[in-house]
Amino acid sequence: MKHRTAFPVLRALSLFRASAGALVAWLLGDQQPDSPETARVKIHSYAFALVAAAPGLLLILASLLRQGAYFYAALHGAVILGVALMFPLVLLGRMSMLLAERVLAVLLTLGGGGFLLLCAHAPGQIIGFDLLGNILLFIVAGLLLVVPARLSISISLCLLAVYRLEVWRLGGDSGSSLVLAQWVNIGMFALLMVGVVMRQTLAQQAGRVHLLQELALRDTLTGLLNxxxxxxxxxxxxxxxxxxxxxxxxxxxxxxxxxxxxxxxxxxxxxxxxxxxxxxxxxxxxxxxxxxxxxxxxxxxxxxxxxxxxxxxxxxxxxxxxxxxxxxxxxxxxPQSGRPQTGRPQAxxxxxxxxxxxxxxxxxxxxxxxxxxxxxxxxxxxxxxxxxxxxxxxxxxxxxxxxxxxxxx
Structure with missing residues (x-):
């Protein structure tokens, strides 16, 4: 019986370790930069999302300050400031879109971890579990947009699992309203993951099809048409x-x-x-x-x-x-055969x-x-x-x- 229980746990730990390693490799590794058209669409989309989310983020910051959660307010404020500073740097050409997305993924992860720690430290006192679910929904949406599709599901599932565990262990028996809210949030998480990951996958497939079409129609050496x-x-x-x-x-x-x-x-x-x-x-x-x-x-x-x-x-x-x-x-x-060329090539x-x-x-x-x-x-x-x-x-x-x-x- 112990072996049956331990086997799923070991598989879960193995999946988490593989996802964490892939995420670190993505953060530190090289990646093909976006085309100018794709980068332009991303800038406009991220800017719109930031403007739309700014009032809610600032209200959460004010609430943390009012209730004396200064450490978490500083962490939340640093995330907001970091995200806000990236856009001028990208627009001015001082930061690539690829680097900005990696920094954004780190900031969103820190923000999500901070709110989970806050609710674990003071369950339901500073931020209710309903609001926590909505905040995590926002963070997961951001991660799904900037993190590659092969990693986004694993990261989102980890956040979902922690959120569900905190509600179960710390939320107490507060009636049907809390149960209803958490399951609605989980359903929203799932729909968001499926929708964004499907769009990312289809976009990658479209990019590969376009690349194959270009390779079929162009000479690889000169770049001219064949x-x-x-x-x-x-x-x-x-x-x-x-x-x-x-x-x-x-x-x-x-x-x-x-x-x-x-x-x-x-x-x-x-x-x-x-x-x-x-x-x-x-x-x-x-x-x-x-x-x-x-x-x-x-x-x-x-x-x-x-x-x-x-x-x-x-x-x-x-x-x-x-x-x-x-x-x-x-x-x-x-070079003549049998006589290796040394130094700089002869003009x-x-x-x-x-x-x-x-x-x-x-x-x-x-x-x-x-x-x-x-x-x-x-x-x-x-x-x-x-x-x-x-x-x-x-x-x-x-x-x-x-x-x-x-x-x-």
């Missing part, structure tokens, strides 16, 4: 019979760069060129933003919603000139990286692969012309002519 992402982004821009231009960009002699300087340098060059492409493709006065993607390897693709091919060709020349002006070049050499003063660019018109209702084949034909013309130049294939070039040009190359 082929699938490019097709999905361009499709809305092509509705209604819109015409435009495709610009294909290829780094000249990229394989020797990887062979000579290593793939890390090759990746860095791809990232720098992607940054230039993304910056120039952004919307400017008089021109809509383009859609750029890494098409594969060292080849990039840009859709320009520009029906005038002369303007598209002008933009391609601007892009080519801007990449040349960046003077992107390999910075380090690959290399090699030739700057160059690109070949092909421009092709994209007619309304024309499939992407037809327009891409036309732009790719122009790219091959640039390669045959000695590389490091821009060539164009206007929309009147037929698919058969483009295919024949690629076959002859």
């Amino acid at each position: 082929r699938r992402g490019f097709e999905e982004a361009v499709a809305p821009l092509r509705r209604g019979g819109q015409s435009g231009a495709l610009i294909v960009l290829d780094i000249d002699d990229f394989k020797p760069i990887n062979d000579t300087h290593g793939h890390i340098e090759g990746d860095r060059i791809l990232e720098e060129l992607a940054d230039v492409l993304h910056r120039l493709a952004a919307e400017t006065p008089g021109r809509r933003a383009g859609v750029c993607a890494r098409w594969g390897g060292e080849e990039f693709l840009l859709y320009l919603p520009e029906p005038d091919m002369n303007l598209a060709l002008e933009f391609a020349r601007l892009l080519h000139a801007e990449i040349g002006a960046q003077r992107v070049r390999p910075k380090t050499a690959r 290399v003063t090699g030739d700057a990286v160059t690109v070949s660019v092909g421009v092709g018109g994209w007619r309304p209702e024309e499939p992407l692969h037809h327009a891409f084949l036309r732009a790719d034909t122009a790219l091959y013309d640039a390669k045959r012309a000695g590389k490091n130049c821009v060539r164009a294939a206007f929309p009147h070039v037929s698919l058969e002519a483009a295919t024949a040009a690629l076959s002859s190359g």
